[in-house]
Structures are given as C-alpha cells and as structure tokens.
Amino acid sequence: MRDVLQRLAAFTPEELRAIESLATRRTAHEKQQVMIAGPPFTRLWFVAAGLLRAYRIIDGEDFTYFFFTAQDFAVDYQSFLTEQASSLYFEALVETEYYEWSKADILRLYDQHPRFERLGRLMAERAYLSAAERLMQHQTDDLEMRYRKLLAKNPQLFLSIPQYHIASYLGVKPQSLSRIRARVAHYPGRADIK
Structure with missing residues (x-):
C-alpha cells in the first residue's frame, strides 16, 4: 500500500502513518459478499491481495461493472460522493485482503494533510478515465x-x-x-x- 500511495503523492512518513493508523484490515473469502446494494457506500477500500467484483442485479440478471485487483482502490464513487444508496454489490472472487477507511476518516485526512486531497483528486481522475474508456470501448x-x-x-x-x-x-x-x-x-x- 505504501508503494502505491508514494507513487500517487509523495507522502511524508507522518502522513503514511496517519493513513495506516485509520485503516482496518479485512479479509474476504472466495464468493463472499463484502457489500450489498442499498445503503450508501461510505468507505474506501484498498485491495492488498485478491480480487473484488462490483455488480448490479437488474430484473434478476447479474451485470458486472468493475473488477478491482491487487493495488487498486475500490469504491462505488457515485454513492460515495452523493451519499445516496449504492446500486452495486461487491463480492470477493478469490480470497481477498483489503484495507478499509470510513468516509469520515478520509475527510478528516483531507483536512489535516492537504496531500490527501491530491490523492482524492487523482483517484477521482482515474475513476473518470476508466469509466470514459469503458464507455468508448463499448461504443466503438x-x-x-x-x-x-x-x-x-x-x-x-x-x-x-x-x-x-x-x-x-x-x-x-x-x-x-x-x-x-x-x-x-x-x-x-x-x-x-x-
């Protein structure tokens, strides 16, 4: 996780300790649901190892929207930003280890350490580019x-x-x-x- 954070923004040792101190380490087993659609998505995950899938169920049919592999940040960005109900389910496809932060902790880090705002902006940019690329691929x-x-x-x-x-x-x-x-x-x- 430290390597990924350092590549995104040159964090000081103090800043890295701050983000690590707020992280909760979680493990999900293969095929385990880690989040269901409905409540707002008010957390941010970093996949340390394994694979998560985000999907929706529409008229009883399962539609995969995203795969999050090791070294990815995983989030339902729309729900995270708007605090409205999430339409996505998240499932571990293999044994998965990930770190979790609450939205409140992320916002606190933004206030205490300006470099975290840069991290948030870069993550938003990556999410946008990924969505735009996928849309263009489906169209062309x-x-x-x-x-x-x-x-x-x-x-x-x-x-x-x-x-x-x-x-x-x-x-x-x-x-x-x-x-x-x-x-x-x-x-x-x-x-x-x-």
Missing part, C-alpha cells in the same frame, strides 16, 4: 477487441474467475464469449490493441 470496439484489451490489461482475470463474469463485464452472453475466445486462441495477435 467490437467484442473481440474489447476482449483482447481486457486480456492485455488484466490477464490474471482469465485465470482466476468464471468466464461468465468476464462475459457479463463485456456485455455479452457466455456463448458469445466462448466463440471469441476460440477465435483469439486461433489468431492470437492483433497489432491495434492499445
């Missing part, structure tokens, strides 16, 4: 390209989790993903992946 890339980009960005996902979660994230049925996987295995290279 075909399924095969979205699959290849996800494979290039997060190859560990394909080793760790059921394919139906990946299909849900990509917005397709598992059968369509199976066809794409077979094609990619047969023709592995594409030079236009960014």
Whole structure:
C-alpha cells in the first residue's frame, strides 16, 4: 500500500502513518459478499491481495461493472460522493485482503494533510478515465477487441474467475464469449490493441 500511495503523492512518513493508523484490515473469502446494494457506500477500500467484483442485479440478471485487483482502490464513487444508496454489490472472487477507511476518516485526512486531497483528486481522475474508456470501448470496439484489451490489461482475470463474469463485464452472453475466445486462441495477435 505504501508503494502505491508514494507513487500517487509523495507522502511524508507522518502522513503514511496517519493513513495506516485509520485503516482496518479485512479479509474476504472466495464468493463472499463484502457489500450489498442499498445503503450508501461510505468507505474506501484498498485491495492488498485478491480480487473484488462490483455488480448490479437488474430484473434478476447479474451485470458486472468493475473488477478491482491487487493495488487498486475500490469504491462505488457515485454513492460515495452523493451519499445516496449504492446500486452495486461487491463480492470477493478469490480470497481477498483489503484495507478499509470510513468516509469520515478520509475527510478528516483531507483536512489535516492537504496531500490527501491530491490523492482524492487523482483517484477521482482515474475513476473518470476508466469509466470514459469503458464507455468508448463499448461504443466503438467490437467484442473481440474489447476482449483482447481486457486480456492485455488484466490477464490474471482469465485465470482466476468464471468466464461468465468476464462475459457479463463485456456485455455479452457466455456463448458469445466462448466463440471469441476460440477465435483469439486461433489468431492470437492483433497489432491495434492499445
């Protein structure tokens, strides 16, 4: 965690101790729900090891919105900022260790240490860029390209989790993903992946 924080903002040892002192270490087992939709999301998580999935249930169907891997901050940003009900469920897909801070503690850190405001801004920027990139991919890339980009960005996902979660994230049925996987295995290279 210290390495990630240092890359984002050059924290002093005192500032690092302050954030570490407020963190609660948590462990979630494979397939364990760590947050249900409904209450406002009033915490921030840092995934130290493992994998979390954020998803919604719409008309009884499960839709994966985000995967959070080791070294990621995990949050329902919309609910965190507005303090309105969260529409997301969070689940550990494998044994997961993460650190948790309350929103009140985060706001206190912002007040006491201005560098934490920089961290908050950088996290918001990353969340925006990730959402914008995903939206553009869904509008402009075909399924095969979205699959290849996800494979290039997060190859560990394909080793760790059921394919139906990946299909849900990509917005397709598992059968369509199976066809794409077979094609990619047969023709592995594409030079236009960014």
